Amino acid sequence: MTDFEKLANDCQKYFKSNGMDEEYSIRAGKLLACCIAYRLSPQVTSIFRSAAQQKELIAAYKAGAKNVYTPLPVGKSLHGNTTWWGSPASLAFDMVVNNTAYSSYFAKLYGITWGGPRDPVHYGARGGQL
Numbered sequence: 001m002t003d004f005e006k007l008a009n010d011c012q013k014y015f016k017s018n019g020m021d022e023e024y025s026i027r028a029g030k031l032l033a034c035c036i037a038y039r040l041s042p043q044v045t046s047i048f049r050s051a052a053q054q055k056e057l058i059a060a061y062k063a064g065a066k067n068v069y070t071p072l073p074v075g076k077s078l079h080g081n082t083t084w085w086g087s088p089a090s091l092a093f094d095m096v097v098n099n100t101a102y103s104s105y106f107a108k109l110y111g112i113t114w115g116g117p118r119d120p121v122h123y124g125a126r127g128g129q130l
Contacts, residue, residue, distance in 0.1 A: 004033060004037060007033040007036060007037070008029045008030045008032075008033035009029065010029075011028070011029035011030070011032040011033050011036075012025045012026050012028070012029030012030075013025075013029075014029070014032075014044075015028045015029055015032070015044075015047060015093065018047040018048060019047055019048025019088030019089070019090050020047050020048065020088075020089070020090045020091075020093065021081065021089040021090060021091055022089075024090075024091050024125055027110040027111055027112055028093055028110075028112065028123070030110050031103070031106050031107055031110050031112055031123065032044065032095070034103075034106040034109075035095070035097055035102075035103055035106065038102055038106075040097040040098050040099050040102055040103055041097060041098045042095050042096070042097050042103070043095065043096045043097075044093055044094070044095045045094045045095065045096060045121065046079060046093060046094040047079070047090050047092075047093045047094075048079060048080070048088040048089075048090040049077065049079040049080050049090075050080065051074045051075070051080060054071065054072075054073075054074045054077055054079070054080055055074060057071045058071050058073070058074075069115070069118070069119040069120075069121065069122070070118070070119065077092070078090065078091040078092035078124045078125060079092045079093070079094075091124055091125040092122060092123065092124035092125065093123055093124075094121040094122055094123070095121060095123060096121055100114065100120050103123075104116075107123055111125075111126060112124065112125065112126070113125070113126045
C-alpha cells in the first residue's frame with residue numbers, strides 16, 4: 001500500500017466515523033487525501049447534520065452569519081441523508097481549502113460535485129446519487 005493509499009484510507013475512516021455513507025466516504029477520503037498531499041490546507045467543517053443542526057444553520061443564515069452559505073431546508077440537504085433505518089449516511093461535506101481550482105478538479109475525478117462560487121465549501125454526490 002502506498003503512502004497516498006494509507007492517507008486516503010485514514011481519511012475515509014474519518015468521514016465514515018462522522019456519519020458519511022460508507023461508499024461515498026471512499027471517494028471523499030481520496031479527495032481529502034489529494035487536498036492534503038497538494039498542501040491545500042483542507043479543513044472539513046461539516047459532514048452529517050441532523051435536522052436540529054440544519055435548523056440551527058438556517059437560523060444562523062437568516063440572522064446574517066457571515067460564514068454560512070445558503071442552507072437547504074431540512075430534509076433536502078445531502079448532509080442529512082440517512083439509511084432507511086435512520087443511521088447517518090451523509091452524501092456531502094463542507095471543506096475549506098486554499099485553492100478551490102485544485103480541489104474542484106480532484107473532486108470531479110472522484111465523482112464529487114463542488115458547490116461552486118455560490119457555495120465554495122460544499123462537496124456532494126452528483127445529483128444526490130452514488
